[in-house]
Amino acid sequence: xxxxxxxxxxxxxxxxxxxxxxxxxxxxxxxxxxxxxxxxxxxxxxxxxxxxxxxxxxxxxxxxxxxxxxxxxxxxxxxxxxxxxxxxxxxxxxxxxxxxxxxxxxxxxxxxxxxxxxxxxxxxxxxxxxxxxxxxxxxxxxxxxxxxxxxxxxxxxxxxxxxxxxxxxxxxxxxxxxxxxxxxxxxxxxxxxxxxxxxxxxxxxxxxxxxxxxxxxxxxxxxxxxxxxxxxxxxxxxxxxxxxxxxxxxxxxxxxxxxxxxxxxxxxxxxxxxxxxxxxxxxxxxxxxxxxxxxxxxxxxxxxxxxxxxxxxxx
Amino acid sequence: xxxxxxxxxxxxxxxxxxxxxxxxxxxxxxxxxxxxxxxxxxxxxxxxxxxxxxxxxxxxxxxxxxxxxxxxxxxxxxxxxxxxxxxxxxxxxxxxxxxxxxxxxxxxxxxxxxxxxxxxxxxxxxxxxxxxxxxxxxxxxxxxxxxxxxxxxxxxxxxxxxxxxxxxxxxxxxxxxxxxxxxxxxxxxxxxxxxxxxxxxxxxxxxxxxxxxxxxxxxxxxxxxxxxxxxxxxxxxxxxxxxxxxxxxxxxxxxxxxxxxxxxxxxxxxxxxxxxxxxxxxxxxxxxxxxxxxxxxxxxxxxxxxxxxxxxxxxxxxxxxxxxxxxxxxxxxxxxxxxxxxxxxxxxxxxxxxxxxxxxxxxxxxxxxxxxxxxxxxxxxxxxxxxxxxxxxxxxxxxxxxxxxxxxxxxxxxxxxxxxxxxxxxxxxxxxxxxxxxxxxxxx
Numbered sequence: 001x002x003x004x005x006x007x008x009x010x011x012x013x014x015x016x017x018x019x020x021x022x023x024x025x026x027x028x029x030x031x032x033x034x035x036x037x038x039x040x041x042x043x044x045x046x047x048x049x050x051x052x053x054x055x056x057x058x059x060x061x062x063x064x065x066x067x068x069x070x071x072x073x074x075x076x077x078x079x080x081x082x083x084x085x086x087x088x089x090x091x092x093x094x095x096x097x098x099x100x101x102x103x104x105x106x107x108x109x110x111x112x113x114x115x116x117x118x119x120x121x122x123x124x125x126x127x128x129x130x131x132x133x134x135x136x137x138x139x140x141x142x143x144x145x146x147x148x149x150x151x152x153x154x155x156x157x158x159x160x161x162x163x164x165x166x167x168x169x170x171x172x173x174x175x176x177x178x179x180x181x182x183x184x185x186x187x188x189x190x191x192x193x194x195x196x197x198x199x200x201x202x203x204x205x206x207x208x209x210x211x212x213x214x215x216x217x218x219x220x221x222x223x224x225x226x227x228x229x230x231x232x233x234x235x236x237x238x239x240x241x242x243x244x245x246x247x248x249x250x251x252x253x254x255x256x257x258x259x260x261x262x263x264x265x266x267x268x269x270x271x272x273x274x275x276x277x278x279x280x281x282x283x284x285x286x287x288x289x290x291x292x293x294x295x296x297x298x299x300x301x302x303x304x305x306x307x308x309x310x311x312x313x314x315x
Numbered sequence: 316x317x318x319x320x321x322x323x324x325x326x327x328x329x330x331x332x333x334x335x336x337x338x339x340x341x342x343x344x345x346x347x348x349x350x351x352x353x354x355x356x357x358x359x360x361x362x363x364x365x366x367x368x369x370x371x372x373x374x375x376x377x378x379x380x381x382x383x384x385x386x387x388x389x390x391x392x393x394x395x396x397x398x399x400x401x402x403x404x405x406x407x408x409x410x411x412x413x414x415x416x417x418x419x420x421x422x423x424x425x426x427x428x429x430x431x432x433x434x435x436x437x438x439x440x441x442x443x444x445x446x447x448x449x450x451x452x453x454x455x456x457x458x459x460x461x462x463x464x465x466x467x468x469x470x471x472x473x474x475x476x477x478x479x480x481x482x483x484x485x486x487x488x489x490x491x492x493x494x495x496x497x498x499x500x501x502x503x504x505x506x507x508x509x510x511x512x513x514x515x516x517x518x519x520x521x522x523x524x525x526x527x528x529x530x531x532x533x534x535x536x537x538x539x540x541x542x543x544x545x546x547x548x549x550x551x552x553x554x555x556x557x558x559x560x561x562x563x564x565x566x567x568x569x570x571x572x573x574x575x576x577x578x579x580x581x582x583x584x585x586x587x588x589x590x591x592x593x594x595x596x597x598x599x600x601x602x603x604x605x606x607x608x609x610x611x612x613x614x615x616x617x618x619x620x621x622x623x624x625x626x627x628x629x630x631x632x633x634x635x636x637x638x639x640x641x642x643x644x645x646x647x648x649x650x651x652x653x654x655x656x657x658x659x660x661x662x663x664x665x666x667x668x669x670x671x672x673x674x675x676x677x678x679x680x681x682x683x684x685x686x687x688x689x690x691x692x693x694x695x696x697x698x699x700x701x702x703x704x705x706x707x708x709x710x711x712x713x714x715x716x717x718x719x720x721x722x723x724x725x726x727x728x729x730x731x732x733x734x735x736x737x738x739x740x741x742x743x744x745x746x747x748x749x750x751x752x753x754x755x756x757x758x759x
Contacts, residue, residue, distance in 0.1 A: 063393045064714070065415060150579035174582025176733045262524035263582050264733025265725060279386055281718040282393070
């Protein structure tokens with residue numbers, strides 16, 4: 001009689017195959033199975049990364065195949081870190097990142113809290129709310145340019161209707177002071193449902209018995225919210241912030257479609273700036289250094305954040 | 316591995332090789348032409364049917380929308396891709412494509428086939444075919460002549476009540492502007508005016524940030540105000556030329572025109588946005604490349620007698636220039652079908668094909684076509700096209716043109732649309748950026 005799964009698998013293996021692998025140790029077999037994945041990982045992730053780091057110390061330009069490639073040391077890195085324009089794109093990215101995270105967490109959690117309450121049409125509302133995140137960012141960027149259109153845009157009309165202002169008197173994507181908010185609004189509209197879903201999963205994972213015990217202890221709803229709901233949902237919320245943070249740090253498509261980085265360079269996020277350096281100016285070495293700096297930044301911040309997340313989970 | 320395995324592997328390899336060879340043989344008689352996705356490209360598809368019928372070569376087309384055209388095609392050229400056998404590339408690419416060996420040099424082919432560059436409009440030869448400029452080294456055949464000019468609402472200009480009001484206000488007739496100052500007056504006159512119960516605006520101009528839009532618009536004004544790319548006596552000396560007092564005045568003018576007279580939300584507009592604004596009856600004046608004029612002329616809303624055309628008006632010193640558009644057709648070096656590609660160029664260069672090209676909406680650059688006595692009156696915009704082509708200037712066509720263009724896009728958009736800094740700051744910054752680019756290129 002066969003007891004363990006391993007024994008059952010061994011018995012079920014066709015004789016021809018078993019014969020072919022006879023003599024291989026478990027360790028060798030394990031390597032055999034993971035080797036394709038490792039090769040793929042090396043080819044598409046690790047090699048390009050190492051190659052990018054190598055290029056970042058050169059003046060290589062991909063559109064000059066005949067030009068001599070020179071080693072320039074840290075020149076690209078120094079040039080990037082001392083470039084005023086690049087710091088402006090960093091500021092634009094920080095503005096976008098912080099405000100989208102704040103708004104998405106607040107609205108996403110609030111929606112999840114409401115949806116978690118049992119009411120009629122609950123499922124229908126959940127479906128309606130998550131619709132925006134199912135759309136392509138490029139499509140969203142494109143149609144919001146129409147919604148923001150001063151003459152025919154629904155957004156301007158709605159603002160005009162609510163405030164009494166002339167809808168054509170302001171341009172969300174053409175005005176320096178409004179454009180940074182225009183991209184925040186669209187990203188929040190699109191991705192709040194994602195945060196909501198994660199929060200909803202967190203809320204639904206809290207056993208009712210904890211609330212019932214709190215009720216027995218005569219804890220107020222407010223106290224239950226702060227001492228049960230928030231601490232237990234926090235790991236989920238932090239996970240949502242991590243996902244959205246990484247995504248928005250490399251935001252490209254939506255903003256390119258919406259503003260093209262303008263007006264001027266007000267909404268030129270780092271990823272847009274990097275793309276211009278790499279594929280419009282063709283400064284490959286410089287762009288590689290830029291990419292390495294961004295990679296280290298995201299990797300560093302994400303590592304710190306994940307440590308914090310683990311601490312919260314262990315509490 | 317047993318012999319049996321080796322034998323079956325060899326058989327599989329043979330089948331695969333036969334398949335690959337078969338594929339390559341089957342595709343030997345087709346050519347892929349790469350260009351931008353726009354009206355003239357559709358005309359070229361129709362025109363090329365004649366080549367297909369005569370040569371037996373099947374034509375394939377890869378058309379990319381303008382905002383992504385340069386990105387997509389320069390990527391193709393830089394990576395040595397074999398997608399395109401023929402490339403109708405922008406005039407500014409010629410330097411890079413020539414120096415990096417991405418285009419086939421056509422001098423020997425032209426000599427052999429008796430194709431003479433003297434037969435083409437001189438500005439298009441310099442702009443689309445030559446590198447280095449003004450040297451007899453040809454990398455393309457002028458394929459599509461294009462230039463920035465203006466269309467305007469002739470029907471609105473003809474209204475007696477508007478004429479009277481304009482004359483009272485400005486002391487002259489409401490007519491085609493002779494100077495940019497007059498153009499601004501007209502744009503201001505129409506801005507937010509009620510016409511047929513609809514609010515209309517002054518002018519649709521180029522303001523696009525992402526690719527080349529605002530530069531193509533600003534340069535029209537700067538040229539006419541006295542801007543020069545460099546010291547005519549000392550190449551690559553930019554200080555005092557790029558940021559001369561006249562150039563600053565020109566850039567200030569463009570910003571004033573943007574601020575006073577464009578439709579709301581016109582902060583990121585290029586060819587298609589401008590044409591939409593004009594065709595929908597929103598604006599009185601419309602800056603755009605000449606390729607849009609056949610479409611305007613045929614448009615149900617603004618076409619026929621409702622629209623007129625005029626070249627760039629003059630700057631303060633009475634000089635007028637226009638930004639060159641258009642492209643030449645080149646054979647891509649990486650192509651494996653160069654002979655067929657050259658046969659296409661030979662066919663395309665024929666006068667009767669060029670004549671047909673013009674009739675179908677393509678702007679021929681062949682002198683025999685445009686100097687024909689009937690040409691100027693053949694279409695309402697034909698004379699304006701000729702007048703505009705006579706005053707063209709082009710942006711840098713250096714191998715580093717992309718960096719030069721991106722710097723201009725940023726400086727111009729920052730000032731004109733975002734309103735940051737002054738015109739002097741923008742042009743000082745541009746001179747600095749361009750100098751840096753040329754310094755990196757080892758020009759100093």
